[in-house]
Amino acid sequence: MGLIARNIKSPFWQDVEYQESILSFQKDQDLMPYRLRVWWWNKSVVLKTIFERTVDLVWMGSSYYLAMIYLLVLALKKRWLNFWLVVIGLVLIAIEKDPNPGSYLWWLSPFVISAFIK
Amino acid sequence: MNKFGLCLLVIGIFLRLFLISSIPPHLSNDEISIAYDAYSIVYSGKDEHGHFLPLSFESYGTFKAPLYAYVLAPLEFVFGNSELVVRLPSILAGLLTIAVIGLITWEITSNRKTAIWSSILLSITPWHIYASRMAWEANLALLFLSLGIWWLIKRKMLLASVFLVISMYGYHTEWLLVPMLILTGGIIYFKKKVWKFWAISLILALPLAIDYVLNAGPGSRANTEPIWTMAETTPVKVLMTFIRNYINYQNPSILFFRGLNILRKNNPFTPGLLLWPMIIPIIIGAKKIKNKFFWIWLFLSPVTAALTQGDFGLIRNLNSVLPLVILAAAGLNKMSKAWWGLTLITLFNFALIFFWHFPREMGETFQGYRPVAYYLKTVEEEASEIYVDYRYGNYRWGLGKEYSGIPYLYLAYFQRWDPTITQTRVRTEDKSYFGKYVIGQIDWNKDIIRKGAYYIVSVGNPPEDYVKDRLEEVATFEDSAGKKAFEVWKSR
Numbered sequence: 001m002g003l004i005a006r007n008i009k010s011p012f013w014q015d016v017e018y019q020e021s022i023l024s025f026q027k028d029q030d031l032m033p034y035r036l037r038v039w040w041w042n043k044s045v046v047l048k049t050i051f052e053r054t055v056d057l058v059w060m061g062s063s064y065y066l067a068m069i070y071l072l073v074l075a076l077k078k079r080w081l082n083f084w085l086v087v088i089g090l091v092l093i094a095i096e097k098d099p100n101p102g103s104y105l106w107w108l109s110p111f112v113i114s115a116f117i118k
Numbered sequence: 119m120n121k122f123g124l125c126l127l128v129i130g131i132f133l134r135l136f137l138i139s140s141i142p143p144h145l146s147n148d149e150i151s152i153a154y155d156a157y158s159i160v161y162s163g164k165d166e167h168g169h170f171l172p173l174s175f176e177s178y179g180t181f182k183a184p185l186y187a188y189v190l191a192p193l194e195f196v197f198g199n200s201e202l203v204v205r206l207p208s209i210l211a212g213l214l215t216i217a218v219i220g221l222i223t224w225e226i227t228s229n230r231k232t233a234i235w236s237s238i239l240l241s242i243t244p245w246h247i248y249a250s251r252m253a254w255e256a257n258l259a260l261l262f263l264s265l266g267i268w269w270l271i272k273r274k275m276l277l278a279s280v281f282l283v284i285s286m287y288g289y290h291t292e293w294l295l296v297p298m299l300i301l302t303g304g305i306i307y308f309k310k311k312v313w314k315f316w317a318i319s320l321i322l323a324l325p326l327a328i329d330y331v332l333n334a335g336p337g338s339r340a341n342t343e344p345i346w347t348m349a350e351t352t353p354v355k356v357l358m359t360f361i362r363n364y365i366n367y368q369n370p371s372i373l374f375f376r377g378l379n380i381l382r383k384n385n386p387f388t389p390g391l392l393l394w395p396m397i398i399p400i401i402i403g404a405k406k407i408k409n410k411f412f413w414i415w416l417f418l419s420p421v422t423a424a425l426t427q428g429d430f431g432l433i434r435n436l437n438s439v440l441p442l443v444i445l446a447a448a449g450l451n452k453m454s455k456a457w458w459g460l461t462l463i464t465l466f467n468f469a470l471i472f473f474w475h476f477p478r479e480m481g482e483t484f485q486g487y488r489p490v491a492y493y494l495k496t497v498e499e500e501a502s503e504i505y506v507d508y509r510y511g512n513y514r515w516g517l518g519k520e521y522s523g524i525p526y527l528y529l530a531y532f533q534r535w536d537p538t539i540t541q542t543r544v545r546t547e548d549k550s551y552f553g554k555y556v557i558g559q560i561d562w563n564k565d566i567i568r569k570g571a572y573y574i575v576s577v578g579n580p581p582e583d584y585v586k587d588r589l590e591e592v593a594t595f596e597d598s599a600g601k602k603a604f605e606v607w608k609s610r
Contacts, residue, residue: 021385045386048375055371061362 010097012053013046053094054087062101070105070112079115086111122458123238127216130241133469134212134250139201142252143477143598144484149253150527151177153204156190157530158537166527168541173287173329174338178524181338185262185288186255199531201488204253211261212250215440216241218264223444225271226409236447242461244378244468245391245432245439256436259288263296264440267415270303275315278303283322290339291434293326294422302414343426360424367420367438370397372430378468379432380476387475389468391432392442395460400442402449416441481599482511482518487528489595490574490604495533497592498554501608502570507560510576510603520578526550526557573607581607 012018022042058067067090074083089108093099145153155165155175165187167176175182189207197203219240224233240246249257266282282300286292300319304312334340341347345359366372377391407413419441423434494504506525513520530540530552544551549558560575562582567589573581581589589607597603 018386021382022387049386052371052375055369055375059365059369059371061365065365 011095012049012097015097018049050091050094053099054090057090057094057099057101057105063105066105067101067108070108073112074115077115082111082115123234126238127241129465130216130238130247131213133242133247133472134209137473138205138209138251140598141473141477142484143481144486144488145201145204145528146252147178147485147524148180148182148255149204150485150524150531151175151180152182152186152190152253152255153194153199154527154531154540155182156187157194157199157534158540159187160191160195162537162541164537164541166530166537166540172333173326174333178527179337181334181340183255183259183287183289185284186253186258189258190253199534205251208250208253208257211258212246215246215250215257215261215264218261218268219440219443222264222268222271222440223447225268226407226412226444227448229448231451232447235450236444239396239447239450240439240443242465243392243439243443244389244472245436246443247468248378248380248472249433249436249439254433254436256289256291256433259285259292260436260440261285262288263292263437266296267299267303270299270307271411273307275308275311276318279315279318279322283319286323286326290343291422291437293340294425295418295437297323298418298421299415302418303411306411306414345425345427348427363424363426364420366430367424367435369430373442377430377432380472381479385479387471389464389471391439392446393461393464393468395457395464396442396446398457399446399449399453402452403445403447404449406448407445412441412444416445477598479599481597481601482603483521484598485510485521485523485525485528486595486597486603487523487525488532490525490606491529491532493593493595493606494529494572494574497572497608498533500570501554501572502568503556504554504572504574505556505558505560506574507576507579508557509559509579511578512576512601513578514580515578518578525574526552526555529555567609569609571609573609575605575607577602577605580605 022045058065058071067086070086071083074080074086086108089111093101093104096104151166152175155177158164158166159171164170165172165175165177169176173184175184175187186207190204193203193206197206216237220233220237223236224230227233246257249260262281262285266278266280266285269281270278272278279300282296286296297319300316304315308315330338330340336342345351345363346356348355348359351359372391374390374392374394374397376386376388378389381388416438419438420435423431426434494501498504506529508523508525509520510523511521512518526540526543529535535552539552549556551557560573560579562579562585567585572592573589575581589609591605592608593606594602595604595606
């Protein structure tokens, strides 16, 4: 997980396109005072996007649904510590602007394997 | 029902009716084609292409299901042509579905409180609010489907058959979903009498099947939309595509966070189809409901949508909203005040996006031809010809996308043309002629400037400088974002 964290070079919220989509949305349409707008829109939407991207990693068929298989196996075996470690790993992968799950998802496999070592 | 529940129900109904004629700002392609076909049926007995009382409306090549147009026709005869009238069947269907989901939940759970809360939750669900505010065939079909399911669970064979099959006349998704529900539900609820149930349903659905066999050409939707009609496909590819689509239709990210595509693609503010705090009661509710038929209904609902091409279709998958809301209602009694607070915040957030940002963000994507039609009606007498460019959007300088519209339907509907005008239209390679109206692309290099002619172009295709001295701008029209959308030019 440390490796994944170290490899986050450009989080999606620093992406110009993402920032512009927020700014252009507000420029001529905003109803709210500036401070409220910054809190309501800019902060909450980044959290919302993190969740979306993480769920998409699990659900959109990346690497033959590897992340979904990890989580299902751990949930069925009720290894909740490992389950949440994999979730944290997925969040870290999803933060990257271009996540490349094909290579990163395999790095989470130790958390799955360790769940079965007694 | 307590006061809080009643308040939520009132809010939900208010969100369905507030500014109904102006948000969404104009009728969409699908809405206007249904509206005009209904109008054409009332005054000529034929659709816009001259087919007598069809069971499949060819429309602009989209081959619509017939129910909505036939329900709308008498309303247009009585109340005239307007956005509100076009959307009225969908609005009423939405309101009635709120009641019917309560009845279904009562039958499934035998819990009065859960039944009432399922109605309240549906009333505040963005997916259903959106569907009920537009003239979607799927929303009308959903009402009949839900009534059919209610009677099925109550073991009323004839009524179940009638309502379930009527929903097949309402929308194409039901063509596959309803037979699957009749097959499985019949076995569960009618046991030895199941053959009778199947036979009644088959007889009622026969006209639709015969019409499909006799009239569906290669361009009809049933022959172009399924995944097995994709180019260079194999059975394995079809199976893999179906599995991928089916899983995608269960994607929580789409269902709860970004499925309601009322903003531009990839806009991070796009709301979910369901309010996201509902994830929790849905998970809890899944452990509580034991009814076998309910689970079959839940798992079958996205099957038809998953068998069609394209991304997640929120209208194609509209049938899933009912079982998901019932699950949420079943798990609701454990929710704390904090959960209700979050739910209210997300509901407010949806309302803000829908009523304020949606018409502004998407202004240029709507075909605002209604005011243009009213204006042209006032100058029609003096015009020698009226040329209308079907392209719209600010596309020429890369300031927006180029959209392809169907202006003749808006003109015909809001000007109340004699239906024979569209039925006897003349088509050439690049233009269609409807009396004085000529619909096509206006190319200022080629099109001859005729004396007394009017030219309607979008802001993306203004006249070239070298023809401007022969023209005068007589009117402009704005889109819902307040930006100039259409220009009307008259030759001197």
